[in-house]
Amino acid sequence: MAETGRTDRYHHGDLRQTLMNNCLKMIEEKGVSGFTLREVARISGVSPAAPYHHFKSKTELLAAVAVMGFEMLNEAQRKIYEQYDDPVLRLSALGKSYVMFAVNHKIYFHVMFRADSEVLWKNRQVMNVANQALSYLENTIRELFPKTAADDDSHFRATVLTCWSKAHGLASLWVDGPLKSVESGKLDLNKLVDLIFSRSVLH
Amino acid sequence: MAETGRTDRYHHGDLRQTLMNNCLKMIEEKGVSGFTLREVARISGVSPAAPYHHFKSKTELLAAVAVMGFEMLNEAQRKIYEQYDDPVLRLSALGKSYVMFAVNHKIYFHVMFRADSEVLWKNRQVMNVANQALSYLENTIRELFPKTAADDDSHFRATVLTCWSKAHGLASLWVDGPLKSVESGKLDLNKLVDLIFSRSVLH
DNA sequence: CAACCAATCTTAACATTGTCAAGATGCATC
DNA sequence: GATGCATCTTGACAATGTTAAGATTGGTTG
Numbered sequence: 133m134a135e136t137g138r139t140d141r142y143h144h145g146d147l148r149q150t151l152m153n154n155c156l157k158m159i160e161e162k163g164v165s166g167f168t169l170r171e172v173a174r175i176s177g178v179s180p181a182a183p184y185h186h187f188k189s190k191t192e193l194l195a196a197v198a199v200m201g202f203e204m205l206n207e208a209q210r211k212i213y214e215q216y217d218d219p220v221l222r223l224s225a226l227g228k229s230y231v232m233f234a235v236n237h238k239i240y241f242h243v244m245f246r247a248d249s250e251v252l253w254k255n256r257q258v259m260n261v262a263n264q265a266l267s268y269l270e271n272t273i274r275e276l277f278p279k280t281a282a283d284d285d286s287h288f289r290a291t292v293l294t295c296w297s298k299a300h301g302l303a304s305l306w307v308d309g310p311l312k313s314v315e316s317g318k319l320d321l322n323k324l325v326d327l328i329f330s331r332s333v334l335h
Numbered sequence: 336m337a338e339t340g341r342t343d344r345y346h347h348g349d350l351r352q353t354l355m356n357n358c359l360k361m362i363e364e365k366g367v368s369g370f371t372l373r374e375v376a377r378i379s380g381v382s383p384a385a386p387y388h389h390f391k392s393k394t395e396l397l398a399a400v401a402v403m404g405f406e407m408l409n410e411a412q413r414k415i416y417e418q419y420d421d422p423v424l425r426l427s428a429l430g431k432s433y434v435m436f437a438v439n440h441k442i443y444f445h446v447m448f449r450a451d452s453e454v455l456w457k458n459r460q461v462m463n464v465a466n467q468a469l470s471y472l473e474n475t476i477r478e479l480f481p482k483t484a485a486d487d488d489s490h491f492r493a494t495v496l497t498c499w500s501k502a503h504g505l506a507s508l509w510v511d512g513p514l515k516s517v518e519s520g521k522l523d524l525n526k527l528v529d530l531i532f533s534r535s536v537l538h
Numbered sequence: 539c540a541a542c543c544a545a546t547c548t549t550a551a552c553a554t555t556g557t558c559a560a561g562a563t564g565c566a567t568c
Numbered sequence: 569g570a571t572g573c574a575t576c577t578t579g580a581c582a583a584t585g586t587t588a589a590g591a592t593t594g595g596t597t598g
Contacts, residue, residue: 144576163453170555179577181558186575190556246449249511250366290530293505297531301504302496308452320489327493328500347547373584382548384587389546393585 148186150176152197159239164247169193194247195255201240202261205233209268219275224329226269227299231325234303241307245300269295298328351389353379355400362442367450372396397450398458404443405464408436412471422478427532429472430502434528437506444510448503472498501531 216222234241419425437444
């Protein structure tokens with residue numbers, strides 16, 4: 133890999149952002165497990181210890197990238213949310229948007245849901261921003277299942293999860309490998325997503 | 336961790352199996368990313384280089400565990416397949432079984448779909464055994480969408496993927512963390528799975 | 539029974555990694 | 569111009585994945 137991001141000799145300027153960018157670059161080339169703090173530092177033109185002034189550990193760098201990814205996802209979901217009025221249309225559009233985000237930002241999706249998840253989901257910032265992403269889906273479905281006073285909302289929750297599961301499952305299978313090898317490349321993702329989310333999504 | 340599996344002084348007997356067992360034990364305690372070849376060797380009462388006579392690399396140990404997991408999943412799916420005659424009932428039972436496998440064998444599921452997937456899915460044995468797991472689902476859905484001669488089976492494929500996605504998505508969200516923190520522990524998984532797979536699964 | 543052989547295990551070493559402590563450097567502020 | 573704080577470096581540490589070369593074993597063959 134080429135050296136990137138070096139500006140001065142000593143001080144850097146925006147090392148934090150540079151590290152995150154080169155982290156993504158490296159994961160793209162070598163995979164999540166091939167990602168190395170030392171090499172990211174090397175590529176950023178900085179000593180192995182430098183990143184520790186911006187991130188507490190290797191995992192926290194990944195967490196920061198994950199947060200960035202969730203913010204992008206949230207932004208996409210928000211746009212969809214505001215674009216549609218009809219809850220049903222909105223719901224399928226949200227699902228499509230979710231899958232498309234995963235496909236168009238594989239590396240982010242990897243880091244968000246794959247890399248070291250046991251540790252990742254203990255990070256509060258990650259949890260908060262992930263919760264926000266979920267809220268768009270919840271609000272949309274809430275309109276379809278208005279909460280009655282003494283109703284336990286298990287039906288509501290189940291619907292939220294069904295929708296989330298379909299989107300997340302398809303995204304995971306597509307991005308994480310199985311689908312690529314198992315179902316080969318014959319499938320048109322666009323058509324597929326349409327089919328999955330167009331037909332009575334609620335059931 | 337305690338020392339386990341040591342029998343003789345030099346020769347071991349079934350080191351291969353011992354390594355796989357202790358690998359699972361270690362992942363259970365320290366997570367996938369905390370898993371270490373050297374410590375697995377240590378726990379198994381063997382030198383750091385010994386595992387290399389049974390697995391080409393650390394990743395191939397994980398691949399072997401993944402294969403074992405898929406075989407267990409296949410076995411479970413096969414039983415369900417033979418237990419039900421009606422394709423619709425069979426379908427929802429297969430989905431339920433898939434999720435239940437993930438929940439009851441979290442560590443296997445982790446290794447099968449999480450750990451180092453970029454590398455894992457290049458292993459042929461993994462691909463084959465994963466394909467077999469998929470076949471139960473495909474055969475069941477095929478009965479519901481009989482193949483007409485010149486029909487492109489995009490509808491069939493989409494249905495397969497919808498079902499797989501729902502099951503895999505729910506399993507992933509449940510096992511991998513997000514659901515635990517985001518939706519808290521208020522949900523009864525059994526009820527949930529019933530709800531998701533009982534209502535017109537095909538749509 | 540003895541000699542051999544292939545499988546299995548060990549010891550020793552290598553480069554690399556994540557991380558930390560101590561010190562150097564530069565920017566801003568008084 | 570001196571001071572203080574954030575930022576970066578150097579140097580070190582233990583741990584890891586992996587390999588090469590040699591020791592040990594049990595089974596097979598003469």
